[in-house]
Amino acid sequence: MNHQEVGRYWNENAEVWTRLARAGYDVYRDQLNTPAFFALLPDVSGQRGLDLGCGEGHNTRLLARRGACMTGIDIAEVFIGHAQASETAEPLGIRYLHGSAVSLPFGDAEFDFATGCMSFMDIPETDRLLAEAYRVLKPGGFLQFSITHPCFDTPYRRNLRKDGITYAVEVGDYFHRQDGEISEWIFGAAPASLIAGVPKFKIPRFNRTISQWLNLLVAAGFILERVEEPRPSDEAARQWPYIQDAQVVAYFIHFRVRKPVAADAER
Ligand SMILES: C[S@@+](CC[C@H](N)C(=O)[O-])C[C@H]1O[C@@H](n2cnc3c(N)ncnc32)[C@H](O)[C@@H]1O
Numbered sequence: 001m002n003h004q005e006v007g008r009y010w011n012e013n014a015e016v017w018t019r020l021a022r023a024g025y026d027v028y029r030d031q032l033n034t035p036a037f038f039a040l041l042p043d044v045s046g047q048r049g050l051d052l053g054c055g056e057g058h059n060t061r062l063l064a065r066r067g068a069c070m071t072g073i074d075i076a077e078v079f080i081g082h083a084q085a086s087e088t089a090e091p092l093g094i095r096y097l098h099g100s101a102v103s104l105p106f107g108d109a110e111f112d113f114a115t116g117c118m119s120f121m122d123i124p125e126t127d128r129l130l131a132e133a134y135r136v137l138k139p140g141g142f143l144q145f146s147i148t149h150p151c152f153d154t155p156y157r158r159n160l161r162k163d164g165i166t167y168a169v170e171v172g173d174y175f176h177r178q179d180g181e182i183s184e185w186i187f188g189a190a191p192a193s194l195i196a197g198v199p200k201f202k203i204p205r206f207n208r209t210i211s212q213w214l215n216l217l218v219a220a221g222f223i224l225e226r227v228e229e230p231r232p233s234d235e236a237a238r239q240w241p242y243i244q245d246a247q248v249v250a251y252f253i254h255f256r257v258r259k260p261v262a263a264d265a266e267r
Pocket of ligand 1: 119
């Protein structure tokens with residue numbers, strides 16, 4: 001499956017995803033990943049940033065509110081429509097484009113930084129994606145992205161629970177490479193009444209092992225700068241029991257990598 005076919009699935013998911021995420025049911029994003037992502041983010045004020053796979057623009061808006069001059073790109077037209085509608089209603093100076101992160105419509109070295117919030121694991125052409133991110137960054141610019149954790153979001157996974165509390169997670173098939181196998185789910189924190197009759201998301205999966213991710217980053221020319229594995233605090237897990245299982249294993253991993261300052265001379 002290629003990125004364009006993947007995009008058609010995401011376009012089908014986008015309407016319901018936007019409605020439920022905006023109603024607060026993307027709890028892993030809002031209560032775990034986004035706070036961790038922004039804690040890791042360097043100062044971006046006054047910088048030109050590109051959000052790859054921006055979806056309906058939630059994190060792009062947060063980046064703009066930190067003072068960055070943002071461009072968001074997504075392969076799903078419906079997501080871009082919702083992102084643009086928010087921009088029109090409450091302008092933050094964000095430019096949204098419908099397109100693929102695998103083939104970016106920008107010149108070389110146009111951006112000071114790039115981000116990808118939970119989008120890179122959904123793109124099959126990882127090498128082309130990273131090469132494009134590298135190309136559009138200025139030398140010295142950084143790329144920060146979050147993905148589902150390759151070691152714990154494996155093709156086989158089962159939560160082991162006692163009294164409703166996850167105490168372990170069984171994982172397997174780590175080395176089985178998925179090429180667009182469809183995973184069907186919906187935000188589990190949403191009330192049953194809200195999701196009754198609503199089609200589940202259909203998400204093509206493309207897992208990479210942790211060494212494959214690291215080697216792809218190195219092959220693209222990036223320097224590894226920071227890695228984080230967000231874990232909810234006890235207080236967050238009490239308030240949002242839905243994310244308690246992310247205290248047991250790391251469901252997500254965040255990377256910050258940098259294009260070397262002398263990049264043009266070296267490559
Ligand atoms: C899990 S959603 C995350 C959306 C958003 N970043 C957020 O944090 O809410 C993954 C996003 O990646 C987008 N996507 C998938 N393949 C893409 C590609 N080749 N180029 C750009 N966006 C892509 C999807 O359309 C979707 O919006």
